[in-house]
Amino acid sequence: MTDQPSTAVSFCRPAYDRDRLKTRLLHIGFGAFARAHLAVYLDATLAKTAGDWGICAVRLHSGADELAALEKAGCLYQLAEADDDSATIRTIGAVCATLHPKTTDVEAFYAPFVSADLSIISLTVTEKGYCTDGRGNLDIENPAIQRDLRDAAVAQTAVGVIVEGLRRRRATGVGGLSVMSCDNLPENGQTTQNVICAFAGLKDADLAQWIAHNVTFPSTMVDRIVPALTKQAEEYIAGLAGGSGANDIVCEPFRQWVIEDNFIAGRPDFDLAGAQFVENVAPFEDMKLRMLNGSHSFLAYLGALAGYETVSDCMKDKQLRGAARALMVREQIPTLSMPEGTDLEAYADDLLKRFENTRLKHKTTQIASDGSQKLPQRMLNSINHHLRHGTPWHALCLGVAAWMAYARGQDENGAALPLADPLAQRIRSIVADQADGPDYVRAMLQLDTVFPVQLANDPGFQQPLITAYQRLRQPGVHAALADLEN
Ligand code: CS2
Secondary structure, rough: OOOOOEEEEEEEOOOHHHHHHHEEEEEEEEEEEEEEOOOHHHHHHHHOOOOEEEEEEOOOOOHHHHHHHHHHOOEEEEEEOOOOEEEEEEEEEEEEEEEOOOOOOOHHHHHHOOOOOEEEEEEEEOOOHHHOOOOOOEEOOHHHHHHHHHHHHHOOOHHHHHHHHHHHHHHHHOOOOEEEEEOOOOOOOHHHHHHHHHHHHOOHHHHHHHHHHHOOOOEEEEEOOOOOHHHHHHHHHHHOOOOOOOOEEEOOOOOEEEEEEEOOOOOHHHHHOOOOOOOOHHHHOOOOHHHHHHHHHHHHHHHHHHHOOEHHHHHHOOHHHHHHHHHHHHHHHOOOOOOOOOOHHHHHHHHHHHHOOOOOEEEEHHOOOOHHHHHHHHHHHHHHHHHHHHOOOOHHHHHHHHHHOOOOOOOOOOOEOOOOOOHHHHHHHHHHHHOOOHHHHHOOOOOOOOOOHHOOOOOHHHHHHHHHHHHHOOHHHHHHHHHHHH
């Protein structure tokens, strides 16, 4: 048992009739986040209503082994909702089937898509999974999209798979459904609609028309901190629960879900499990993307450069913690328009408390991944706001500079930093070609899927960024953070 004796542990198992579950919700990208978010909301809903809403858990690339293990375990797995004082071990029962293209043939793979039971296709495929051009539209130059356009039957992108599924569904006449994104993108419903409709339009104009009339794309704001499972976390669950399985996961106790109520073929009563159905998700998305994800990325780049391994390590550094708070309170809050009564400063302080959770072992390098996909909605949109209004954006500036410094691949002590990003190849060649300094910053600004041309060429953006970048490189992270305090 690796747990501290002071942890209060409770257990929770599904008491509803799992034999009634059918695939009514098919989830593409059933990784750590979906296991700890969507499936938990459905599990908690089923605990209140019973019913037949089950999830078919789908992975498209990696994950075949995890899904096989899930099947073997009767589609049950354990979730530890943990902080430094307590843990709840939940056995989640909402999954009723699994599907992976590697372990099934094409016809069997698409069978659930054409079933009348299916009402929702949901997805967590990360920002890059939508194959956009950085402006929310389909990137038709993307090699994976090109390949799927050529051979739809063996589509490999989520976009290609969903369009092929919808094509088959239309042919059987069972009616439409809803496609619900659960990824951290602004207007994720609209983006999903854009890429699906554009892809379908390139294949078959009639299909695109059918989708326009028979498929809805609700937007959602999802929130729960669910780090990739580490060896330590695995031992932690095993210690508390007396064993662990391939799909077990540790996450924080907090969860939030705001959903646009726009479902054409029915939906579970997720509100009974604490979700909020609203007409317009956009303000909640912006709040979460800029406050939580924005400060996460800020901490990830600056923290990793300073040699911190996890977000909770960053929180122990008073300067870094203070800078993350300043980023949220002084520079993100002024960009937001929230429904009356929302206390954004309290939200910022709650976030800092959530980041302190030492159980999560949330690696700075994990959050640092895919920066080219994350920066626009987490920092650049806010910078644009400040440039328009003539208001200060020093911390945001440092955050963007820190992304550029991180991309050079070494922390302040000379230790290697991993670069995982769809633009990694281009970034590596910029790093190789440009000496560290202003020319490097200018060359990075030419990544036009990240920086819109107008912003990149704005001297009011470029110059402060170069100055912040140089302070960050010399004397370093803490001196640059100290500048923010003045
Ligand atoms: C994180 C998110 O990895 C990241 O980029 O910022 O996964 C974050 O933990 C979640 O959005 C929290 O809801």
